[in-house]
Amino acid sequence: MEGANEAGRAPRATASLHQRIVADVEGKIVSGEWPPGARIPFEIELCDFYGCSRMTVNKALGRLVDAGLIERRRKAGSFVSRPRSQAAVLEIHDIRAEVAALGLPYRFEITARARRSARSVDLGRIDLAGGAPVLALRCLHFAGERPFCAEDRLINLSAVPEAATEPFEDLSPGAWLVARVPWTDAQHRIGATNAARAVAAVLGIDVGTACLTIERRTWRAGEAITSVELTYPGAAHRLVARFTPTS
Amino acid sequence: MEGANEAGRAPRATASLHQRIVADVEGKIVSGEWPPGARIPFEIELCDFYGCSRMTVNKALGRLVDAGLIERRRKAGSFVSRPRSQAAVLEIHDIRAEVAALGLPYRFEITARARRSARSVDLGRIDLAGGAPVLALRCLHFAGERPFCAEDRLINLSAVPEAATEPFEDLSPGAWLVARVPWTDAQHRIGATNAARAVAAVLGIDVGTACLTIERRTWRAGEAITSVELTYPGAAHRLVARFTPTS
DNA sequence: CCGGCCCTCATGTATAGACAAGTCGCGGCG
DNA sequence: CGCCGCGACTTGTCTATACATGAGGGCCGG
Incomplete structure (x- = not known):
């Protein structure tokens, strides 16, 4: 049976067989040839078509399930998924990288730093018991000489005790955390x-200017790590997300 | 060899063996026990540990490669990936679903509709040759009696000719396109x-109010399908994205 | 001492076979 | 006529095996 490899199409691929099956099925789906809800051929039929064993087809279809392109039910077969919602992969670049992409020199300043017990005003921002130790930071990121983004961050010192003594001189708090804390x-x-008014003064913009705000909270195994609010002057910044179904 | 299944830990899982291996390795990685760059055990060692065949371990590690958690090199072994950038999966729900999630009744109105040849002003919004037929729509989405979102859309009629005669009575243009056009x-x-001023009047808000704008363009196989600009009154709406490394 | 060749090792891919677990339908029984 | 049970079909999982591929490291010779 191993000799029947070229069944059905050109054997050109340097890619492996199951990769080719993934690509073929994916092509049929995104082209609309197999619309959402359609049943795709049974594993056995695909085995015949590609001249391969069931395991190979099974592996390919398993990947498509992981990718969310198909759903499978015993006895019934495999079906093209109905997209439930559009999704976009939003890449959160390091701010240094965002600025570098603009071709401008980057720097940042820590404008406020306080170690304290979590107050009630913090509790809405981060999942903590009252009184837990936190590090509160304000930081301003510059692109060239102009303020690019204002950062207001809380770090849970119970989860990240090293942050208490970190000076944040070379790495911004965000970059430091990403590199250190999974x-x-x-x-x-x-x-x-x-x-x-306060934000406008810091960013050097007029009061009332529209700003894009990103509030990000991260956890590790249920324990809050950090919460950050980033404020970008709205007219000057766009978040961009590109998406293709299979990335 | 099949009898040695409970090697090393609780056999509690109803899950399949390769799923358990995925979960275990993932746990070691996200907990920091195996930091980025660390070599994880060879397939053979994991086979011994779990008392299973190499194919089973291979399948598990293959999924982790797909998920971007590890990288593998022949002869050298498998290594925990260094995260390149943070990413968030941004779910773009249907507007009807967004409104429903608020517990408010949903409706929409088409407020303007024009079939025309693409003008120069359109060309910045959608990848088309000048003169190509487009359908320009404006649409207002309501949550209860209050405007929720203003939509300004262009549809490439060369790619989606059926849109020209579609009345968009039951489904909003966005929902119609998602369901119909891959x-x-x-x-x-x-x-x-x-x-x-114009946006403020339509949305019933004050001039100058901060608004969140989402500009979405979609293509199929390189051909532009549609371009849409959604404007939400800023104070009233938040985009939410949740993300876990393995989704 | 350096460079090239080859052996070895780990992963990559694929096979055939086996059994388990849902599930759809048909046929027989009440 | 209706309903239930069983068998058949499809996917899910796993094994044991085999060969290909790529890369590291050591050995041998110049």
Whole structure:
């Protein structure tokens, strides 16, 4: 049976067989040839078509399940998924990288730093018991000479005690945390607000200017690590997310 | 060899063996026990540990490669990946679903509709040759009696000719397109703007109120399908993205 | 001492066979 | 006529085996 490899199409691929099956099926789906809800051929039929064993087809279809392109039910067969919602992969670059992408020199300043017990005003921002030790930081990121983004961060010192003594001279708090602390969950809330007086003064913009705000919280195994609010002058910044179904 | 299944830990799982291996290795990585760059045990060693065949371990590690958690090199072994950038999966729900999640009744109105040849002003919004037929729509989405979101859309009629005669009575243009037209690429740009007079009037807000704008363009196999600009009153709406490394 | 060749090792891919677990339908029984 | 049970079908999982591929490291010769 191993000799029947070229069944059905050109054997050109340097890619492996199961990769080719993935690509073929994916092509049929995204082209619309197999619309959402359609049944795709049974494993056995694909085995015949590609002249391979069931394991190979099974592996390919398993990947498509992982990718969310198909769903499978015993006895019934495999079906093209109905997209439930659009999804976009939003890459959260390091701010240094964002600025570098603009071709401008980057620097940041820590403008406020306080170690304290979590107050009630903090509790809405980070999952902590009252009184837990936190590090509160304010930080301003510059692109060239202009303020690019204002950062207001809380770090849970129970989870990251080393942060208490870290000077944050070379790495910004965000970059330092990403490099040091693994996380298992993150939540982002993205919104638009009119700049209040304090924010406007810091960013050098007029009061009321629309600003993009990103609030990010991260956890590791259920324990809050950090919560950060980033405020970008709205007219000057866009978040960009590109997405293809299979990345 | 099949009898040695409980080697090393609780056999509690109803899950399959390769799923348990995935979960275990993932746990070691996200907990920091195996930091980025660390070599994880060879397949053979994991086979011994779990008392299973190499194929089973191979399948588990293959999934972790897909998920981006590890990288593998022949002869050298498998290594925990260094995270390149943070990423968040941003779910773009149907607007009807967003409103339903608020517990409010949903409806929408088409407020403007024009079939025309693409003008120069359109070309910045959608990848088309000048003169190609487009359908320009404006649509207002309501949550209860209050405007929730303003939509300004262009549809490429060369790619989606059926749109020309579609009345968009039951389904909003966005929902209609998602259900009907598969896409292969999407790009989102998210920003904040101060409401101009026209937008403010439509949304029933004050001029200058910060608004969240989402510009989404979709393509199928390189051909532009549609481009849409959604404007949400900023104070009233937050985009939420949750993310866990292995989804 | 340096360079090239080859052996070895780990992963990558694929096979055939086996059994388990849902599930759809048909046929027989009440 | 209706309903239930069983068998058949499809996917899910796993094993044992085999060969290919790529890369590291050591050995041997110049």
